[in-house]
Amino acid sequence: IYNCSKGRCELLTPPGNIMFLRLVNGEVLFQKIGGGIYRLLPSNSFQLLPGTGFLSDKKVVSLLPDGAGGVLIATAQHGIYNWKNGQAQKWHSPLQEVFTKKQLNKGIRLSDGSYAFGTILDGLFLLDSEGRLVFHLNRQKGLPDNTVLSLLEDSTGNLWVGLDRGIALVDLKNPLLFHTDTEGDLGTVYTAESFGEHLYLGTNHGVFYKSEKKKNEPFRFVSGTQGQVWQLKTFGGQLLCGHNDGTFVIENGQARKISPVAGGWATMPIPNQPGLLLQGTYSGLIVLRQRSNGQWVFSHRIGGLLIAIREMVIDSTGAIWLAHPIEGLYRVVLDSSLAHISFLKKYTPADGLPSLKMLRLAIVHGETIIKSGQAWYRYEKGHFTQNGQCLGQPLSKIKGHIFPGRKGEWLEALPGEVVFHSSAHTRALPVSLVSGYENIVRLRADLFLLCRNDGYALLDADNLLAEPPPPTPPLLIHTIEIVTRKEVQPLPPSTSRPSLKKNQNRLRFRVGQHLFTRRPLFRYRLDGLDGHWSEWTEKNRIEYFNLPAGEYTFEAQAKHGSRSIRFSFSVLPHWTQSPPAFFGYALAFFGLLALVRYFFKKRFEKAKRKMEAEQKRLLAQQQMKAANDKLQMEVVNKSKQLANSTINLAKKNEVLLQLKKELRKLKNTPGTRLPGKAFQQLLHVIDAHLSSEQDWELFEKNFNQVHESFFKKLKNDFPDLTPGDLQLAAYLKMNLSSKEIAPLLHISVRGVENKRYRLRKKLGLPPDGNLVEFMMKY
DSSP states (O other): OOOEEETTTEEESSSBSSOOOOOOOOEEEEEEETTOOOOOOTTTEEEETTTTTGGGOOEEEEEEOOSOOOOEEEEESSOOOETTTEEEEEOOOTHHHHHHTTEEEEEEEEEOEEEEEESSSOEEEOTTTSSSSEEEEOOOGTSOOOOOOEEEEEETSSSSEEEEEEEEOOOOSSEEEEEOOOOOOOOEEEEEETTTEEEEEEEEEEEEEEEESOOTOEEEEOOOOOEEEEEEEEEEEEEEEEEEEEEEEEEEEEEEEEEOOOOOOEEEEEOOOEEEEEEETTTEEEEEETTSSSOOEEEEEETTSSSOEEEEEOOOOOOOOEEETTTTTEEEEEOOOBBBEEEEEEOOOOGTSSOSSOOEEETTTTEEEETTEEEEEEEEETTOOOOOOEEEEEGGOOEEEEEETTTEEEEEEEEEEEEEEEESSEEEEEEEOTTTTTEEEOOOEEEEEEEEETEEEEEEEHHHHSSSOOOOOOOEEEEEEEESSEEEEEETTTTSSSEOOOOOOOOOEEEEOOOOSSOOOOOOETTTTBOSSSBBOOOOEEEEEESSEEEEEEEEESSSOOOEEEEEEEEOOOOOHHHHHHHHHHHHHHHHHHHHHHHHHHHHHHHHHHHHHHHHHHHHHHHHHHHHHHHHHHHHHHHHHHHHHHHHHHHHHHHHHHHHHHHHHHSSSSSSOOOHHHHHHHHHHHHHTTTTTTHHHHHHHHHHHHHTTTHHHHHHHHTTTTHHHHHHHHHHTTTTTTTHHHHHHHSSSHHHHHHHHHHHHHHTTTTTOOHHHHHOOO
């Protein structure tokens, strides 16, 4: 043994081999193997405790104070002894025989004066200061293993148990006392009732009961109740069971059916009708009545509404609110005979409820409230609303199912926890109820039973209020990591507002809370990126990617704790976003602006020049078009003049030829003979006008104005053409017929045809060639 004090250690030689040392009542005690119990004296010598020599053949596993100046000596196979004033005797605990058989291995005295003993064969026993059993934990009752190797009470008063296969934590400060059905014998608990000093449980397997005084007594099954149990309730001194197969009375461990109507979901007294009960079933409402001998029996059905009624409450006006699992909510009023419905109202989403499925009903201070979805509503002026107060807080803030307690106290069932509310404080308890069928049964004024999937839990409200809630461990940032393409760089959480490079804009945060009695829940937000909190999650890690340049504050919060933690940092801009870069961008921008301005100026000038040239071209084109139009007009006019002059000339020649013909006819007429000289003179004058060079010159002049260079080109191409051929060609160019040409040439039509034939030959046209078409196109 080494005795160390004030920086010095002294080696002490005990009287024999030892297994452990214990500090008991201010003294260091130990057992010498094969001997008794020794104490270490202030002189560093050893003294045998008188009266402990009998332990020489026994293995001592623990030495504990008894709270009265004595010592509890726990042995492995011979129970526990109480040594005091030099005498040792068996401790007065009723569990001595159990400890002897189960082989004690460890023991400690807890801060509240109770004792915890671990065994090799049967797990952990918790005893009060008088040695009476408080509870027993083994493998069948939730402990991972039956072999206890070590025990430790932490600073919060909870018990850590070292096992052969791991470590377990016994939450001694939890106001909930759990009964866990590890074997699945009970099934899922839906309801419970305290009746006749027995605790009754209604499960999906049937009804089970046990004595409330004998804590270790196992549950017994009530025969005849196999199947789903919905409700256990005491009415008129009898315990009624609402069952899948009907309604039963539970008496002396037996079940007696009193109603064959399936599905006794909810039963309650009818106001101002003693001896009558109203029950909601799978197929509507029924009435149970109590006989004069106190026995409950089925009375009758209520007509008018044949639906499944899962929940039912009766408000202060006597109206009955009914909830169907799927079809929604009804409010009915019964007639005076209680046999028919005199008023029925079915509510729809238009009345203010967001959902009509799986509704929950409650009466709070005489007012009916309905839970739809995740919120509660009250009925006001024909409409459902979340306005107003309920149980001392806004109705809109209540999210869980409501179960009333004593005045100023109530419980709220939420996913994964039950919150106990009182005027003094609010405390969240880690326990999960049956989802969709959450139920908390008030067994006594201060005692509640919480129905669970694998058993139940008991809550003593007085104990909860008497014990202050244990301190909540703080939330911590364990690690901060900068994740890059090449590596993961740790960033100490104590770093004050670090400035990170642009390529360090991916951060991973890990937080933690040393909360061992429940699963910690976290939520996060990053101010500067998103100011909204995330949903509550069990994940203690969150990562942010591709953070833009800016100032950020990471914030994390634990649901079971009041303080949040923060970490501020900044992400520097990329060099492309630095002030010199922006200066360069400004220069480049203004340079580009000047270049664009120069470009557009040149383009504008070019467009202006192009537009001016186009305008000049269009003007010249217009002028040319006007000149062409004028020329064309002149050509048209000259063509008209040519045509007119040609027609006039043809008419004149026709007249002269006719006159010449008539003169010759007159000369040969007897009695009218003209003198020869005069006749010749008239013919000469007529012939002179028929072959007038002046007429031809005038025609040629007009023709050349219309068909410029026609004669010149034709003469150049065909030099053998005579003036007469040219004259005929001109008339053909004008598309004149042989008949029209004959007077102009003062010859006959046949003569014209002959001339046309000769002209065709000179032009080299084939026999089928069109002379007029040739001249028209020439």
